[in-house]
Amino acid sequence: MRYISTRANSTSEGRQFCDILLEGLAPDGGLYLPESYPQVGAEQLAAWRELLRTDGYAALAFEVASLFVDDIPAADLRGIVERAYEPDKFIDPAIVPVTQLPDGLWLAHLSNGPSAAFKDMAMQLLGELFEYELERRGATITILGATSGDTGSAAEYALMGKPAVQVFMLSPLGRMTPFQQAQMFSIDDPGITNIAVAGVFDDCQDIVKEINSDAAFKQQYAVGAVNSINWGRVLAQVVYYFAAFLQVSADGAPVSFAVPSGNFGNIAAGHIARMMGLPIHRLVLATNENDVLDEFFRTGRYRVRGSAETHETSSPSMDISKASNFERFVADLLERDGERVAILFGKELRATGQFDLSDEPGFVEQVERFGFVSGSSTHADRLARIRETHAADGTMIDPHTADAVHVARTLLASGELDGPVVALETALPVKFSGTITEALGIVPPRPPVFEGIEDLPRHVVEAPNDAEAIKALIRAKLD
Numbered sequence: 001m002r003y004i005s006t007r008a009n010s011t012s013e014g015r016q017f018c019d020i021l022l023e024g025l026a027p028d029g030g031l032y033l034p035e036s037y038p039q040v041g042a043e044q045l046a047a048w049r050e051l052l053r054t055d056g057y058a059a060l061a062f063e064v065a066s067l068f069v070d071d072i073p074a075a076d077l078r079g080i081v082e083r084a085y086e087p088d089k090f091i092d093p094a095i096v097p098v099t100q101l102p103d104g105l106w107l108a109h110l111s112n113g114p115s116a117a118f119k120d121m122a123m124q125l126l127g128e129l130f131e132y133e134l135e136r137r138g139a140t141i142t143i144l145g146a147t148s149g150d151t152g153s154a155a156e157y158a159l160m161g162k163p164a165v166q167v168f169m170l171s172p173l174g175r176m177t178p179f180q181q182a183q184m185f186s187i188d189d190p191g192i193t194n195i196a197v198a199g200v201f202d203d204c205q206d207i208v209k210e211i212n213s214d215a216a217f218k219q220q221y222a223v224g225a226v227n228s229i230n231w232g233r234v235l236a237q238v239v240y241y242f243a244a245f246l247q248v249s250a251d252g253a254p255v256s257f258a259v260p261s262g263n264f265g266n267i268a269a270g271h272i273a274r275m276m277g278l279p280i281h282r283l284v285l286a287t288n289e290n291d292v293l294d295e296f297f298r299t300g301r302y303r304v305r306g307s308a309e310t311h312e313t314s315s316p317s318m319d320i321s322k323a324s325n326f327e328r329f330v331a332d333l334l335e336r337d338g339e340r341v342a343i344l345f346g347k348e349l350r351a352t353g354q355f356d357l358s359d360e361p362g363f364v365e366q367v368e369r370f371g372f373v374s375g376s377s378t379h380a381d382r383l384a385r386i387r388e389t390h391a392a393d394g395t396m397i398d399p400h401t402a403d404a405v406h407v408a409r410t411l412l413a414s415g416e417l418d419g420p421v422v423a424l425e426t427a428l429p430v431k432f433s434g435t436i437t438e439a440l441g442i443v444p445p446r447p448p449v450f451e452g453i454e455d456l457p458r459h460v461v462e463a464p465n466d467a468e469a470i471k472a473l474i475r476a477k478l479d
C-alpha cells in the first residue's frame with residue numbers, strides 16, 4: 001500500500017506507511033491518503049463478525065490494519081495491535097460495546113479508554129506504532145499537537161514515559177473544561193510539555209501546520225503529528241466503524257452513523273470505511289453552533305470562520321472552524337485532483353477564507369455517492385437530549401454525543417433519515433460535568449482513577465498565538 005498527499009500532482013511518488021506515520025503532514029501541506037481503498041465484501045464481513053465475537057476487538061483491528069500496512073511484518077503488527085487494545089486498558093473489555101436506547105437509536109461507546117474519550121481508540125495504537133518504528137530506526141520524534149481538550153490527554157496518556165518521544169501539546173488558553181485541563185496539566189513527565197496558547201483551537205492547529213511547513217525546523221527536530229492529520233489516527237478510527245456495524249447488523253444490512261464533528265477526523269474514518277465497502281447508508285454529520293461543516297453539506301460552500309467568530313460552546317471539543325481533515329474528503333469528492341485541492345486549501349482559502357463546490361458534479365451527487373447528511377445543535381438542544389436520553393432509561397450522554405443524538409433524532413423525525421442509526425459516543429460525561437449538572441441536576445459518576453486530579457499541581461506554560469514563540473519553547477527544551 002502506498003500513500004499520496006491530497007495535494008499530490010501526477011508525478012508524485014507514493015510513500016510507505018511507516019514513513020508517513022512519522023512524517024504526519026505531507027511536505028506540500030496536504031494530508032496523506034492511500035492511493036486506493038482496499039475493498040471488503042460481504043463474505044469478509046461475515047468472517048469478521050465471527051472473529052470479533054470469538055477473538056475480540058484487537059483481532060478485528062489487526063485484520064483492518066493489515067489492509068493498509070505492508071511495511072511491518074505481520075507478527076509484529078499483531079503484537080502492536082494486541083498491546084494497543086489490551087482489554088485491561090478499557091473500562092469495558094469489549095472495547096467498543098454497542099447498546100440500544102428505548103427509541104431504537106444505537107450508541108457505540110468509544111470512550112472506555114484511559115482518558116475517557118474516543119481519541120484513545122486511535123492514540124493507543126499510535127503510541128505503540130511510534131514506539132515500534134522509532135526503535136526499529138533508532139530514531140526519536142518531537143510530537144507537536146493541538147487539542148481542544150481530548151486529543152491532548154489521550155496523546156499524553158499514550159506517549160508519556162516513551163523515551164524516544166517528546167510531546168509539545170498546544171491548547172486554547174482557558175477554553176477547556178476544568179477536568180480536561182486537569183487531565184493534561186497534572187501530568188508530570190519529562191517528555192510532556194503543555195502549552196496554553198492565547199487563542200482558540202484553530203490558532204493552535206494553524207501553529208502546528210506553520211511549524212510543519214518549516215522544512216528545516218521539521219527535519220532538525222523530527223517533528224511528527226498525533227492529530228488526525230496523521231493517517232495513522234484515521235486508520236485506527238476506521239476499525240470501530242467495522243466493529244459497531246458488525247454488532248448492529250446481524251445480516252449485513254446497511255446502517256447509518258451519526259458522528260459529532262469538529263476537525264472531521266472521526267467522520268473521515270467513517271467515509272473511508274464506506275469507501276471500503278462497509279454498508280453504511282448515511283453518514284450523519286453533527287456540529288454544535290460552530291457549523292462550518294453543516295453549512296458545507298447543506299450548501300456546498302466551505303466558509304471558515306476566524307477566531308472571533310468561533311463560539312465557545314458546551315461541547316467545547318468541537319469548537320473548531322477550520323476542519324483539518326475535511327481536505328481528505330474533498331480530495332475524494334474531486335476524484336483526487338491534487339492540483340485543484342492544493343489551490344482550494346492553499347491559495348483560495350488564504351485569499352478569501354472560503355470556496356464553493358455547489359456546482360461540482362461530486363457535490364451534486366454527494367448524498368448518493370458519499371452518503372453525507374448533516375445538522376447542528378444549540379446548547380438548549382444538547383440539554384434537552386441529555387435529559388430525554390437520561391429520562392428514557394438512565395443513560396447519561398456527554399454534550400458531544402448529545403449533538404449527534406440531536407441531529408440523528410431530528411432527521412429521523414423529519415423522514416430525512418431512516419433505518420438503524422448508530423450514534424458515536426465520544427466522551428464520558430465526567431469530562432463535562434458542568435453541562436451534565438445543568439441538564440440533570442446530578443454530578444456525573446467519576447471513575448476512581450480520576451479522583452482528585454483537579455487538586456494536583458499544574459504543569460503548563462502560557463504562550464502567545466505565535467509559531468515563533470512555540471519554536472523557541474521547543475528549542476529551549478531540546479537544544
Ligand SMILES: Cc1ncc(COP(=O)(O)O)c(C=O)c1O
Nearest residue numbers: 150261262263264265266317426
Ligand atoms: C468528545 C469529542 N467529540 C467529538 C469530536 C469531534 O471529532 P472530530 O474532530 O474528529 O470531528 C471531538 C474532537 O475532535 C471530541 O473531543
Ligand SMILES: N[C@@H](CCOP(=O)(O)O)C(=O)O
Nearest residue numbers: 147148149150151227228265
Ligand atoms: N477535538 C479534538 C481536536 C483535535 O482533533 P484531532 O482529532 O485532529 O486530534 C481535541 O479534543 O483535541
